[in-house]
Amino acid sequence: MTATVTTRVAIIGAGPAGLLLSHLLADAGIESVVIDQRTREEIENTIRAGILEEGTVGVLSSSGASDRVVTAASRHEGIELRFAGEGYRIDFAALVGRAVYLYPQHEVLKDLIRARLAGGQDLRFGVTAQRVEGAGTDRPAVIATDAEGRTLTIEAEFVVGADGSRSVARAAVSGSSTGGYFREYPFAWFGILCEAPPSSEELIYSNSPDGFALISQRSATVQRMYFQCDPDTDPAAYSEEQLWDELQKRVPGTTLAQGPIFQRDVLRFRSFVAHELLKGRVALIGDAAHTVPPTGAKGMNLAVADVVVLEKALRALLLEDDSRPLEAFPEKALHRIWKAQHFSWWMTSMLHVAPDASDFDRRRQLGELRSVVESEHGRAYLAEAYTGWPLEGLT
Numbered sequence: 001m002t003a004t005v006t007t008r009v010a011i012i013g014a015g016p017a018g019l020l021l022s023h024l025l026a027d028a029g030i031e032s033v034v035i036d037q038r039t040r041e042e043i044e045n046t047i048r049a050g051i052l053e054e055g056t057v058g059v060l061s062s063s064g065a066s067d068r069v070v071t072a073a074s075r076h077e078g079i080e081l082r083f084a085g086e087g088y089r090i091d092f093a094a095l096v097g098r099a100v101y102l103y104p105q106h107e108v109l110k111d112l113i114r115a116r117l118a119g120g121q122d123l124r125f126g127v128t129a130q131r132v133e134g135a136g137t138d139r140p141a142v143i144a145t146d147a148e149g150r151t152l153t154i155e156a157e158f159v160v161g162a163d164g165s166r167s168v169a170r171a172a173v174s175g176s177s178t179g180g181y182f183r184e185y186p187f188a189w190f191g192i193l194c195e196a197p198p199s200s201e202e203l204i205y206s207n208s209p210d211g212f213a214l215i216s217q218r219s220a221t222v223q224r225m226y227f228q229c230d231p232d233t234d235p236a237a238y239s240e241e242q243l244w245d246e247l248q249k250r251v252p253g254t255t256l257a258q259g260p261i262f263q264r265d266v267l268r269f270r271s272f273v274a275h276e277l278l279k280g281r282v283a284l285i286g287d288a289a290h291t292v293p294p295t296g297a298k299g300m301n302l303a304v305a306d307v308v309v310l311e312k313a314l315r316a317l318l319l320e321d322d323s324r325p326l327e328a329f330p331e332k333a334l335h336r337i338w339k340a341q342h343f344s345w346w347m348t349s350m351l352h353v354a355p356d357a358s359d360f361d362r363r364r365q366l367g368e369l370r371s372v373v374e375s376e377h378g379r380a381y382l383a384e385a386y387t388g389w390p391l392e393g394l395t
């Protein structure tokens, strides 16, 4: 059994990038079909990071994609860097006049899915893209399989791969599903969610001789914390008591408020940028185009920045038959992507302890941290990058 649907833009992936793109396109009167291999429940319940740049919040709220991002997010005007037993506040508001917002990604996804369904979006869960065909033609197509194993062909004027780090669309764009600039890290994060009050008003990024820890939050009663671990760590290998010991010894100076741990996961780190972001009428955005380690909190923000650039290009192409903004899309998107890649790599390497770090490396790292916190320019660079560079065409 095969079925064919025709639309203007076929979007693979109902993550933040794909859903926001469909939302902005609909606003411009451009119809799309969005597919995702996961169920709605899986998408809405997968725990991801939680920091939104001001620009991201602006796009989500002004487009009507999410009101809760304004009413339910908590505004953070700084973070703390902690090392060598001392804490140093990076005051975003004073340094760059901006802030970030703590609002978990799966809440953004709930808002986006609700908004898209209310807007009549053709949004299909449980549909797995197999490949993209005809990238070099005016009628590219997505060949997919639905939950019952039937083939679905989506014919479109443009195809967008917003299908995450294991992108199927990537092969049609860069000639290989894995082709890209790539870096791995010799450590990962052990993440927990626990029922406890916050241990600190702001996020703490802590470098300690035992490794890195991040004390983050979710609400007044639920907290998110991470500590550096070996990438092969089995999440079940630690008792709750051991987890609290590991976390606590990495944040000397703060007594962590403990409570039942109800979720644990190990997050592997990668830095990746696909060799190509555009081929003919197929483009890659979000994690399909790039992956960053989570230390800089850039993943979802970068996806939103891609969407802002691509949406304008698609409007020009499909409403005015002007392909120039599309031709400029890769360079424009990559400009920000590589800045974010650098920032994410820098925060990661500055704060983690590499397993093979020598005494020289360790002392140099403390010198680097001191160079940042003791200089207004150093703090301002961190604040500028963390809160996010202005979005293309938006302020």
Ligand code: PHB
Binding pocket: 048, 049, 050, 051, 203, 214, 216, 217, 224, 294, 295, 296, 297
């Ligand atoms: C989180 O709250 O999950 C979080 C916050 C900041 C990061 C990464 C993750 O850099």
